[in-house]
Amino acid sequence: MNYVIIGAGPAGVAAAETLHKADAESSIILIGGEGKPPYSRMAIPYVLTGKIEEDGTYLRKSDGHYDRKGITFLQGQVSKVDPGAGMVALEGGQAVAYDKLLIATGATPLSPPIPGMDLDGVHHCWTLDDAAAIASRAQKGSNVVLMGAGFIGCIIMESLVERGVNLTVVEAENRMIARMMDATGGAMLKRWVEEKGVTLMTSTKVTGVAASGDKLTVSTDAGNDISADLVVVSVGVKPNIGFLEGSGVEVVTGIKVDDRLRSSIPNIYAAGDVAEGPEFGGGFQVHAVQPTAVDHGRIAALNMAGRDAKYGGSLIMNVLDTLGLVSASFGHWMGEDDVAVMVNANACNYVKLAFNGDHLVGALSIGRTDQIGVLRGLIQSRVKLGAWKNTLKQDPSRIAEAYVACLHG
Numbered sequence: 001m002n003y004v005i006i007g008a009g010p011a012g013v014a015a016a017e018t019l020h021k022a023d024a025e026s027s028i029i030l031i032g033g034e035g036k037p038p039y040s041r042m043a044i045p046y047v048l049t050g051k052i053e054e055d056g057t058y059l060r061k062s063d064g065h066y067d068r069k070g071i072t073f074l075q076g077q078v079s080k081v082d083p084g085a086g087m088v089a090l091e092g093g094q095a096v097a098y099d100k101l102l103i104a105t106g107a108t109p110l111s112p113p114i115p116g117m118d119l120d121g122v123h124h125c126w127t128l129d130d131a132a133a134i135a136s137r138a139q140k141g142s143n144v145v146l147m148g149a150g151f152i153g154c155i156i157m158e159s160l161v162e163r164g165v166n167l168t169v170v171e172a173e174n175r176m177i178a179r180m181m182d183a184t185g186g187a188m189l190k191r192w193v194e195e196k197g198v199t200l201m202t203s204t205k206v207t208g209v210a211a212s213g214d215k216l217t218v219s220t221d222a223g224n225d226i227s228a229d230l231v232v233v234s235v236g237v238k239p240n241i242g243f244l245e246g247s248g249v250e251v252v253t254g255i256k257v258d259d260r261l262r263s264s265i266p267n268i269y270a271a272g273d274v275a276e277g278p279e280f281g282g283g284f285q286v287h288a289v290q291p292t293a294v295d296h297g298r299i300a301a302l303n304m305a306g307r308d309a310k311y312g313g314s315l316i317m318n319v320l321d322t323l324g325l326v327s328a329s330f331g332h333w334m335g336e337d338d339v340a341v342m343v344n345a346n347a348c349n350y351v352k353l354a355f356n357g358d359h360l361v362g363a364l365s366i367g368r369t370d371q372i373g374v375l376r377g378l379i380q381s382r383v384k385l386g387a388w389k390n391t392l393k394q395d396p397s398r399i400a401e402a403y404v405a406c407l408h409g
Contacts, residue, residue: 020070030071039057076092081103102297103263104274109235180318185350272297281332281361336354377403
């Protein structure tokens with residue numbers, strides 16, 4: 001059996017290693033497109049802060065790891081997938097044959113359709129090469145504009161603050177991390193980062209970037225111009241699927257997969273940020289976080305090797321440390337009418353619980369690291385809360401007691 005995996009991030013590496021365990025006699029080819037060993041994008045901010053070197057981002061550190069696992073690591077950009085021929089074409093003309101294929105190509109950062117995105121000094125923070133370019137300009141005291149205060153933007157924000165820059169963040173939404181935090185939580189986070197010296201402009205869009213000598217000028221729809229030595233763009237990502245055009249693989253937002261991570265073509269699977277897979281509680285979604293990517297890769301590989309492994313669905317879950325303040329969101333906290341809220345703005349503590357009948361289905365938390373595990377456990381277990389629902393509605397801080405009573409009582 002010839003297994004080919006496109007994409008050498010966490011999903012691809014987890015899949016390759018799982019295939020080696022499940023079917024060690026077969027050929028496993030792992031294709032990476034960046035000219036680097038397989039690495040984690042989530043570690044890039046730590047390179048920016050100097051906490052780790054580039055090799056600290058590598059997913060497997062020991063020399064010869066992939067060779068020992070029987071995995072052939074091939075560097076190259078995939079230009080086409082031909083399911084009829086069972087072939088993957090690389091830029092430059094090389095063709096790689098497969099019996100079963102896993103697509104784990106991750107996501108591509110978005111650029112807003114405004115002037116100046118191609119100027120020197122305007123960068124995404126998505127690759128190790130991006131990190132090196134940003135580090136060369138983000139010196140102590142330099143003026144930096146960060147476009148976007150979403151999940152990825154906030155991770156980049158922390159790295160830039162640690163580098164000692166003068167940072168202005170421009171966010172189009174009316175609050176930070178709008179997809180994982182409501183208005184109350186967003187306002188709490190905004191006050192927190194402003195107290196740390198960050199200038200945060202919400203409900204504001206960048207309308208263009210222009211070169212002004214050796215500086216950049218960032219224009220906004222608020223009517224003001226911002227002088228910058230560096231502009232970092234973090235306005236979202238999209239699944240990396242352009243090479244699938246004409247392949248017949250069904251794509252909605254990402255590659256549509258079933259609960260075995262199988263695409264519309266039976267011997268082609270997808271995993272990670274590129275896959276639109278089952279969501280915990282029903283429906284399908286692209287869930288672009290590393291734990292989901294690793295789970296996808298493992299489950300897809302088992303099914304590729306002939307096992308019957310069902311994927312139970314990814315729980316919408318994000319945990320973020322923003323300049324020392326930890327926030328978390330789980331499940332379906334948005335749109336539920338049956339909620340309980342506890343706010344202590346002065347202490348930057350916030351808990352919001354969302355219920356559907358007798359079950360906890362979603363939660364938000366700020367400043368309460370002790371509750372992260374139990375919130376996830378209560379949601380994923382689908383345990384009936386019974387009398388504890390009324391207790392939690394009166395006092396959401398008692399979530400740990402509810403967890404012990406409902407799951408272990």
